Amino acid sequence: MQETRTVPAGPGPDVGNLTQFEYLALNSPLNIADAHARQELTAGQARIIDDLPNLFLKAAELPVEEVEREAHRAYFGLLGQHSYPGDDGRVLACYSSSVAMEILARSLAGAMSSVALIHPTFDNIPDILRGVGLDLVPVAEERLGEDDLDDVLGSVGCVFVTTPNNPTGRVLSEEGLSRLAGQCAERDLVLALDTSFRGFDPAGHYDHYRVLRDSGCRWVVIEDTGKLWPTLDLKVGWLVTAADLGLPVAKIYSDILLGVSPMVLALVQRFSEDAADGGLADLHRFVAENRAVVREGLAGVPGIHFPDPHSRASVERVHVGARSALEVWSSLRDHNVYVLPCQKFHWANPPEGNSTLRIALARSAAPLGEATRALRSVLLAR
Ligand SMILES: Cc1ncc(COP(=O)(O)O)c(C=O)c1O
Numbered sequence: 001m002q003e004t005r006t007v008p009a010g011p012g013p014d015v016g017n018l019t020q021f022e023y024l025a026l027n028s029p030l031n032i033a034d035a036h037a038r039q040e041l042t043a044g045q046a047r048i049i050d051d052l053p054n055l056f057l058k059a060a061e062l063p064v065e066e067v068e069r070e071a072h073r074a075y076f077g078l079l080g081q082h083s084y085p086g087d088d089g090r091v092l093a094c095y096s097s098s099v100a101m102e103i104l105a106r107s108l109a110g111a112m113s114s115v116a117l118i119h120p121t122f123d124n125i126p127d128i129l130r131g132v133g134l135d136l137v138p139v140a141e142e143r144l145g146e147d148d149l150d151d152v153l154g155s156v157g158c159v160f161v162t163t164p165n166n167p168t169g170r171v172l173s174e175e176g177l178s179r180l181a182g183q184c185a186e187r188d189l190v191l192a193l194d195t196s197f198r199g200f201d202p203a204g205h206y207d208h209y210r211v212l213r214d215s216g217c218r219w220v221v222i223e224d225t226g227k228l229w230p231t232l233d234l235k236v237g238w239l240v241t242a243a244d245l246g247l248p249v250a251k252i253y254s255d256i257l258l259g260v261s262p263m264v265l266a267l268v269q270r271f272s273e274d275a276a277d278g279g280l281a282d283l284h285r286f287v288a289e290n291r292a293v294v295r296e297g298l299a300g301v302p303g304i305h306f307p308d309p310h311s312r313a314s315v316e317r318v319h320v321g322a323r324s325a326l327e328v329w330s331s332l333r334d335h336n337v338y339v340l341p342c343q344k345f346h347w348a349n350p351p352e353g354n355s356t357l358r359i360a361l362a363r364s365a366a367p368l369g370e371a372t373r374a375l376r377s378v379l380l381a382r
Pocket residue numbers: 035096097098099122124162166194196197226
């Protein structure tokens with residue numbers, strides 16, 4: 001498989017997708033490319049890992065339904081999502097949010113030909129939607145809470161929003177979601193949300209399920225435990241649907257999987273409880289400190305700025321001024337430091353990302369500091 005994990009070596013218009021860039025970084029200690037959580041475990045989290053044999057035995061003994069219910073209660077409760085539909089099989093556990101996305105995309109493809117999609121966003125979302133034959137209409141993220149989206153909504157069957165967005169960290173406010181859901185209800189469109197980065201920003205902790213339910217629209221939410229905690233990719237992507245969605249999501253889910261390991265669900269439950277017990281506030285502090293490490297470490301470099309001053313997501317964009325982000329990426333690679341060039345986030349217009357890099361903040365302070373120093377020296381040399 002290794003030989004498929006390549007992107008073109010030098011700058012050029014046909015660069016690989018973001019995950020291909022992330023593959024290249026996987027073996028470097030200075031990998032600040034992917035947004036998976038790779039920092040050290042906290043003391044509380046380390047105690048849970050020490051208890052893994054017990055967790056395994058407990059997960060094996062209990063009825064799966066009970067393990068799932070407890071994991072839902074802990075995770076959705078932690079993030080303020082109290083109105084999630086826990087009682088009637090509408091929270092489907094997937095191995096990852098991309099698997100949830102694939103199931104959703106296949107469900108949409110039988111019912112419509114085009115989807116309005118937030119722009120920019122992580123490129124595996126447009127890639128999965130296009131992969132099932134759907135046409136995409138870009139909607140700038142700052143437009144999504146607006147009253148009048150007639151020009152976009154008239155031609156699509158679904159609106160797909162990543163909130164908080166990756167890479168910008170922008171959150172759709174409660175009022176914005178309510179307005180958008182109202183417009184979707186009027187036009188009988190499906191409103192789909194990817195909330196993978198929800199845990200990082202309290203602005204995303206209002207009860208989305210209440211707003212969606214009250215709007216009367218047909219909705220789907222993809223939740224993701226995978227970005228929050230350093231669980232070595234033991235994670236769940238939850239595919240949550242409205243009762244009247246009218247799409248064959250449950251059938252397509254059953255075409256693909258039976259369920260997620262109860263061990264992983266039990267782990268998510270324990271990490272959620274630890275987070276509720278102070279771990280989430282610690283995580284928010286940790287990400288904020290790492291953001292400061294990057295911003296302070298690059299302070300005074302001519303021409304650069306940080307386009308997302310209010311972001312609380314575990315990623316930070318850096319605008320590199322007149323330099324080419326791909327060339328900076330390439331020079332950093334000579335130092336064994338890996339970041340992400342942002343073109344592919346701008347899936348409808350990649351040149352918009354020519355001058356931005358994305359840095360992952362869910363890393364221990366030492367490698368993040370070292371990578372930031374390398375970035376500073378590369379930027380100063382250009
Ligand atoms: C917003 C968003 N959704 C989904 C995914 C896919 O996550 P996974 O690789 O765990 O399926 C990513 C990956 O970074 C993402 O940023």
